[in-house]
Amino acid sequence: MSDRTPERLTVFKTYKLYVGGKFPRSESGRVYEVTDSKGNWLANAPLSSRKDARDAVVAARKAFGGWSGATAYNRGQVLYRVAEMLEGRREQFVREVAEAEGLSKAKAAAQVDAAVDRWVWYAGWTDKIAQVVGGGNPVAGPFFNLSSPEPTGVVAVLAPQKSSFLGLVSVLAPVIATGNTAVVIASERAPLPALSLGEVLATSDVPGGVVNVLSGRTAEIAAPLAAHQDVNAIDLAGADEALAKELEIAAADNLKRVLRPQPVDDWTATPGTDRMTAFLETKTVWHPTGSLGASGSSY
Amino acid sequence: MPTTAPNGPSAPTASAAAHALSDVTASDAALRRFLHGLPGVDAVGLEARAASLGTRSIKTTSKAYAIDLAISMVDLTTLEGADTPGKVRALGAKAVHPDPTDRTTPTTAAVCVYPDMVAVAKEAVAGSGVKVASVATAFPAGRATLGVKLADVREAVAAGADEIDMVIDRGAFLAGHFMKVYDEIVAVKEACGTSARLKVIFETGELSTYDNIRRASWLGMLAGADFIKTSTGKVAVNATPANTLLMLQAVRDFRAQTGIQVGVKPAGGIRTSKDAIKFLVLVNETAGEDWLDNHWFRFGASSLLNDLLMQRQKLATGRYSGPDYVTVD
Numbered sequence A: 001m002s003d004r005t006p007e008r009l010t011v012f013k014t015y016k017l018y019v020g021g022k023f024p025r026s027e028s029g030r031v032y033e034v035t036d037s038k039g040n041w042l043a044n045a046p047l048s049s050r051k052d053a054r055d056a057v058v059a060a061r062k063a064f065g066g067w068s069g070a071t072a073y074n075r076g077q078v079l080y081r082v083a084e085m086l087e088g089r090r091e092q093f094v095r096e097v098a099e100a101e102g103l104s105k106a107k108a109a110a111q112v113d114a115a116v117d118r119w120v121w122y123a124g125w126t127d128k129i130a131q132v133v134g135g136g137n138p139v140a141g142p143f144f145n146l147s148s149p150e151p152t153g154v155v156a157v158l159a160p161q162k163s164s165f166l167g168l169v170s171v172l173a174p175v176i177a178t179g180n181t182a183v184v185i186a187s188e189r190a191p192l193p194a195l196s197l198g199e200v201l202a203t204s205d206v207p208g209g210v211v212n213v214l215s216g217r218t219a220e221i222a223a224p225l226a227a228h229q230d231v232n233a234i235d236l237a238g239a240d241e242a243l244a245k246e247l248e249i250a251a252a253d254n255l256k257r258v259l260r261p262q263p264v265d266d267w268t269a270t271p272g273t274d275r276m277t278a279f280l281e282t283k284t285v286w287h288p289t290g291s292l293g294a295s296g297s298s299y
Numbered sequence B: 001m002p003t004t005a006p007n008g009p010s011a012p013t014a015s016a017a018a019h020a021l022s023d024v025t026a027s028d029a030a031l032r033r034f035l036h037g038l039p040g041v042d043a044v045g046l047e048a049r050a051a052s053l054g055t056r057s058i059k060t061t062s063k064a065y066a067i068d069l070a071i072s073m074v075d076l077t078t079l080e081g082a083d084t085p086g087k088v089r090a091l092g093a094k095a096v097h098p099d100p101t102d103r104t105t106p107t108t109a110a111v112c113v114y115p116d117m118v119a120v121a122k123e124a125v126a127g128s129g130v131k132v133a134s135v136a137t138a139f140p141a142g143r144a145t146l147g148v149k150l151a152d153v154r155e156a157v158a159a160g161a162d163e164i165d166m167v168i169d170r171g172a173f174l175a176g177h178f179m180k181v182y183d184e185i186v187a188v189k190e191a192c193g194t195s196a197r198l199k200v201i202f203e204t205g206e207l208s209t210y211d212n213i214r215r216a217s218w219l220g221m222l223a224g225a226d227f228i229k230t231s232t233g234k235v236a237v238n239a240t241p242a243n244t245l246l247m248l249q250a251v252r253d254f255r256a257q258t259g260i261q262v263g264v265k266p267a268g269g270i271r272t273s274k275d276a277i278k279f280l281v282l283v284n285e286t287a288g289e290d291w292l293d294n295h296w297f298r299f300g301a302s303s304l305l306n307d308l309l310m311q312r313q314k315l316a317t318g319r320y321s322g323p324d325y326v327t328v329d
Helices: A050-069 A072-088 A090-101 A105-125 A129-133 A166-177 A192-202 A218-227 A241-254 B014-025 B028-036 B043-053 B060-072 B085-096 B115-124 B146-158 B170-174 B178-192 B210-222 B241-258 B273-286 B303-317
Strands: A031-035 A041-046 A143-151 A154-158 A181-185 A211-214 A233-235 A257-259 A280-288 B074-077 B110-113 B131-136 B163-167 B197-201 B227-229 B263-265 B299-301
Touching: A041 A192, A050 A143, A050 A154, A050 A181, A050 A211, A050 A218, A072 A090, A072 A105, A072 A166, A072 A192, A090 A105, A090 A192, A105 A166, A129 A143, A129 A280, A154 A166, A154 A218, A166 A181, A166 A192, A181 A218, A192 A211, A218 A233, A218 A241, A241 A257, B014 B028, B014 B210, B028 B178, B028 B210, B043 B241, B043 B273, B060 B074, B060 B273, B060 B303, B074 B085, B074 B303, B085 B110, B085 B115, B110 B115, B115 B131, B115 B146, B131 B146, B146 B163, B146 B178, B163 B178, B170 B178, B170 B210, B178 B197, B178 B210, B210 B227, B210 B241, B227 B241, B241 B263, B241 B273, B273 B303, B299 B303
Parallel strands: A154 A181, A154 A233, A181 A211, A233 A257, B074 B110, B074 B299, B110 B131, B131 B163, B163 B197, B197 B227, B227 B263
Antiparallel strands: A031 A041, A143 A280
């Protein structure tokens, strides 16, 4: 007998989808190989089918009532909690981002830090956006006239293809900050940070179904989402010009809100409120003030 | 698995066979002997069989056929304390035109309401071929005297109900008073007269064992049920593939022995098109094609219809539909 201790077997991680608060494999049973920037194999990721997309929409719709009905303050706390949980798994995300995007460790760490800060930034916005885009309107009559922003509904998000993590967080956080629920299609070539983000969301008080993460061929999953009658808006950040055009046509059928791909050079720059307001509706209420009496006032 | 009843010839003519089984209902003792003589149910085998039939993949044209067939088999049901005439009228309109944007959609088989709403329902579906079914006999508990139950049935029939859904007296059945249950079904059948078909609800969730479900099925059929129905939809366990499979075996064997065909209606808990198609597979593989018709098989459901319509729209347009495009109720 040899007295050498045997070499420990490697434990590989099975990357899975994140749908409705659970981690299913693709309904189709398919996977595809994910490689780093030099072409070395990293892991197999699920290759989602249109049925996975359909299931994700059902989960997102189910979660919408609770999430949009939660107080803005509560949503802010939950988003801040995501930042906390992410901070605790910083090392893992730095490694995954470095491998996915071919960055040095220091540059990858800067990306992850920026992503954590982005969650905090949007966490602060949840209970402030209403003051910025809503408010009282002056009207020619004895009415209080108040406008308030309301979430659009279920939003399909095509995550940016190049920035696999900071880009993803930068398009996802503004969607859910205002009370929408999201179905996210991860970067096709580098889906692993997105799939790991699902694990973070599952442990940070985000109700199941508020964020659903799918990996696979963007064009294959996006087409049924763009045509889906129960999706209210679509963010085309991760689509190239031809695909974006095709999806926008499909999205017109039920008058989805469409956010066309915006050129972004530097994801670390302060994003502004545009991505939040893109998925908000304005509700305006007229309320009689009561000053209708002949004397000019009823008080 | 032998599932046929012990006595009686295998496939005789209708009249002779009715005669052959008529002696089992001659006395309480004879009935008990017959029902307890039915072969025991292999619970594991039954559930495995039901589960394996549920894995069939039904796609494209078969799926389109199955969805249309399922829509035509729905007994669109509203059995709430809060039912209003308006709600029943809305339900009737939905039964006649399940999808107003696509007039090729088949009508449902029936609407199912409480007896006091029969007249309203009748008016709502007039001239469409959609039937009106009414629950009766102190639904859903069935805890009332026979006189009250029969009055309930007579009023529903007088108001124009085409079908009566009665509940059996589970208390008497579980206490072993089979003859009492039998007599009650016979009396209700008589009250239905020739104008109304009788569906007998066993409330399988309260019968505890598969053996009891098999006994209840035979008891109901011997007493003259036109349909046997799983449940009221008011208890925790409703229609399952296994108990429906068991009842389908019973109607198949009953026809083989007596020549009399009896329908089956699973009710409660069937909410998705996928579930409904699984039940249709069970019907085809167990009872056979003769039962694939809304005269012999029904779904007691309310939310199922919306899912069937959404699937139908998906097949027609290639786009996934959503709950915004079907009625709320």
